[in-house]
Amino acid sequence: MAPPREEPAGAPRPAKGALTPRQQDFPRWYQEVVARAELADNGPVRGTMVIRPWGFAIWERLQAALDGRIKAAGAENAYFPLFIPESFLRLEAEHVEGFSPELAVVTHGGGKQLEEPVVVRPTSETVINSYFAKWVQSHRDLPLLINQWANVVRWELRPRLFLRTTEFLWQEGHTAHATEADARAYALRILRDVYVDTMERVAGIPVVTGHKTARERFAGATRTWTCEGMMGDGKALQMGTSHELGQNFARVFGIQYADEQGVLQYAWQTSWGVSTRLIGALVMAHGDDAGLRLPPDLAPVEVVVLLVRDEGGARAAATQLVDELVAAGHRVRLDDRVDTSFGRRSVDWELKGVPARVEVGPRDLAEGIVTVVTRHDRSKSSVPVGGATVAVSEALAATGAALYDEAAATLARRTTDVVDPSQAAEAAAGGFVRVPWAALGTDGEAALAAQAVSVRCLQTADGSLADADTPEEDLVAVVARAY
């Protein structure tokens, strides 16, 4: 036990090397967690990102959870090219208008200037739809449900690791349907069965859902559905969107099918995506002053067995415990770096967010016990050696629920209702604000924008999704500051 360091009288200083407390400077805390949990580094080109093994392992688990649900919804994976003819982007007026400022354009290749510049995809609507036009001929070809895992590039002027980077990884789904109703139903199915389900049940982040205002809508979409999460500082993060594209792209790219009567019809389409931004959401929604807190389903390592000292049979006991935990189906790591101090190792695993830790040392072992520590509340309990595996399983199950419950409580506590739009901006300083859309309107939305507050989504008074025929005056706007 180290004696407390001499500190000058006055305000308590954080321990040497501690993270900046969230309340003191949330953005700085975020940067420090990303760096010290070894999630990512900045790339050599401004705005680019190196995803480190710990961060990438989290992404792989998110990817697996999403991919399984996407396939369960009937979509198939495919891959389309990184390079898109610049002319494709220009075909859909709103689309190109939305993206042109952030396009990376390749003007040279093979040592000479290209006749037609090539853009690096900011999204693949245009390329994919040009092929949909070839593949869709008959109503029997519909629905056509395609997903791709890819990188995209949007030149960002204010990059932040995971949240807004020039290049990021994502999944983009693109579908074509025979009817508007079918397209809408599918966009909503993806929103609920894939996105909300993954975010809430796997990532443990409760989300607010609704549709975007015209101002916030995806360029080229007729309706954009969104999942908005609340971060630890009360700001909103758009975590995933599912778009109804109407027939906008179908008309431009000529995606037509012969219906049962042999009459040519334009297809109705959707597109939907989530990205590595979700890792940023995980950090900001669950993290605390000790670092990251990972839901067990996404943790690369669920439980670390920490050998306190290599004495008194502790190593053998630790090794055996690792075997038992693996046999019980857990992802386990043994930390036997006994030349590094106990405190350092504990702190490091807490920074990385590993949900459970078992400390195996000679002192406990002499009494036939080990210490089980749960990350989410940093609680410790002594359990008999033989009961450690069961205790860990229980701790992991409790962690998943606890993280969700905590986030849901924060969301509820920091969401307020106002009736007067003039109160919205001030109320949004601390979280989400629900204000009647009829009272706010597009003018109110513009006024809020001047104060860095945006309408995150529109929903019904009871918080559910609006039907196609829900009157505008029945809608509620959820407004917040956002990342």
Place this chain on the structure above:
RNA sequence: CGGGGAGUGGCGCAGCUUGGUAGCGCGCCUGCUUUGGGAGCAGGAGGUCGCCGGUUCGAAUCCGGUCUCCCCGACCA
């Protein structure tokens, strides 16, 4: 585009006003002692002080230019 700030070892910074060829914390390497909550001691490695030019016997420091980054505003979404 306007205003403000900053470029010094992997990271964070001091030194600059009053020129004398670089220092601190963390991290890193080696050894010993430690190890139940960010270990201690000793010894080391690592920097053409963003870049170009000028003044000077001598420039991180003074002067001119230039590049980059950050913050605020504007613009855009």
